[in-house]
Structure formats: C-alpha cells, structure tokens
Amino acid sequence: MTDIQLNMDGEPGWEPFDAPALVGASLRFVSGDRTGNRFRMRYFRNASGELVARVWFGPETEGPPGHAHGGSIAAVLDEVLGLAAWAAGYPIVVGNLNIHFRHLLPLQTVVQVDSEVVAAAGRKISVRGRIVLGDRIFAEADCLCITLPEEQRRQLG
Numbered sequence: 001m002t003d004i005q006l007n008m009d010g011e012p013g014w015e016p017f018d019a020p021a022l023v024g025a026s027l028r029f030v031s032g033d034r035t036g037n038r039f040r041m042r043y044f045r046n047a048s049g050e051l052v053a054r055v056w057f058g059p060e061t062e063g064p065p066g067h068a069h070g071g072s073i074a075a076v077l078d079e080v081l082g083l084a085a086w087a088a089g090y091p092i093v094v095g096n097l098n099i100h101f102r103h104l105l106p107l108q109t110v111v112q113v114d115s116e117v118v119a120a121a122g123r124k125i126s127v128r129g130r131i132v133l134g135d136r137i138f139a140e141a142d143c144l145c146i147t148l149p150e151e152q153r154r155q156l157g
C-alpha cells in the first residue's frame with residue numbers, strides 16, 4: 001500500500017481531515033474498506049475549506065474491463081458529497097444523487113473528488129461534486145442532502 005499512500009499526499013494548502021469520524025465508525029463500504037482491494041482513500045480540506053478526497057479504485061470495484069463500476073463511482077460520490085455537507089455543519093443523509101458518467105475510470109488509479117456545498121434551504125442542502133484526474137473529468141454529480149431531525153440522529157448514532 002505504500003506507493004499508493006505516497007501518491008495520495010495532498011496539495012499545498014490542503015489539510016488532512018478525518019471526515020468519516022464526523023459520523024462515527026459506520027462508513028465501512030468506501031473509506032472504511034478493511035481489505036484495501038476496493039477503495040483506499042484520504043480526506044483533506046483544500047485552501048478554500050472544501051472537502052476533497054483522494055481515492056484509489058481497487059480491483060474489486062471493476063465494472064467494464066479494467067475500469068470502475070458505475071455503482072462504485074456512485075458509492076464514492078454518495079460518501080464524499082454527504083460528508084461534505086457534514087463537514088459544513090449539516091447532519092444529513094443523501095436523499096438524491098444525480099451522476100453524469102463522463103469517461104471510463106481506470107482501475108488502480110488515484111483520482112480526486114472535489115466537493116462544494118452550493119445551497120441550503122430548510123432541510124435541503126445541495127452539494128456538487130466531481131471526480132477528476134488533471135483535466136479529465138470522470139464523473140460529475142448533484143447531490144441533495146436532507147438534514148436529519150435530532151431524534152433520528154440519536155437513534156442512528
């Protein structure tokens with residue numbers, strides 16, 4: 001795993017950020033993958049304070065030969081964009097996630113997930129995100145997050 005972890009170092013102005021800890025220890029499907037064969041990832045906040053993730057799509061995420069399954073891409077966006085809302089102070093679950101798959105995403109490649117909380121209206125929090133490598137956009141997403149009532153949060157937590 002060493003080489004991959006080295007590749008996942010952040011950029012100037014980025015700070016490592018333990019985003020999954022915001023919701024406890026439940027996120028085992030993506031960031032908490034214990035096998036390391038599905039996903040390996042690290043979270044940061046960039047110089048603007050937005051949540052950014054570096055993600056490695058492992059062999060167990062395969063869909064089209066040699067490339068990531070769309071569901072694995074959706075899983076990553078679900079987690080990162082949901083946590084972007086949590087990191088901005090909104091205790092939410094994801095209610096709706098629309099994804100445009102722009103290019104096939106090659107396996108065993110470290111890509112970047114950018115996020116931006118774009119609006120908050122009542123319980124509805126809108127987050128945008130994308131998965132990129134340099135100029136190449138693999139996927140773009142609009143995510144509608146819904147804040148949880150206190151009682152429901154206590155039941156989950």
Ligand SMILES: CCCCCCCCCCCC(=O)SCCNC(=O)CCNC(=O)[C@H](O)C(C)(C)COP(=O)(O)OP(=O)(O)OC[C@H]1O[C@@H](n2cnc3c(N)ncnc32)[C@H](O)[C@@H]1OP(=O)(O)O
Binds near residue numbers: 023
């Ligand atoms: C410690 C904790 C750990 C929590 C851990 C959280 C981890 C986050 C990171 C991982 C992300 C995930 O995987 S989350 C897992 C995937 N998501 C889910 O399983 C969510 C399942 N769905 C739900 O639980 C529910 O449908 C909710 C909570 C989203 C909404 O139900 P509700 O609470 O009854 O609220 P409801 O009245 O229906 O809706 C409130 C407002 O939002 C709007 N709204 C609701 N859903 C939608 C929708 N899909 N599209 C458009 N609008 C919607 C409604 O029109 C309404 O607007 P208005 O009338 O007010 O205008």
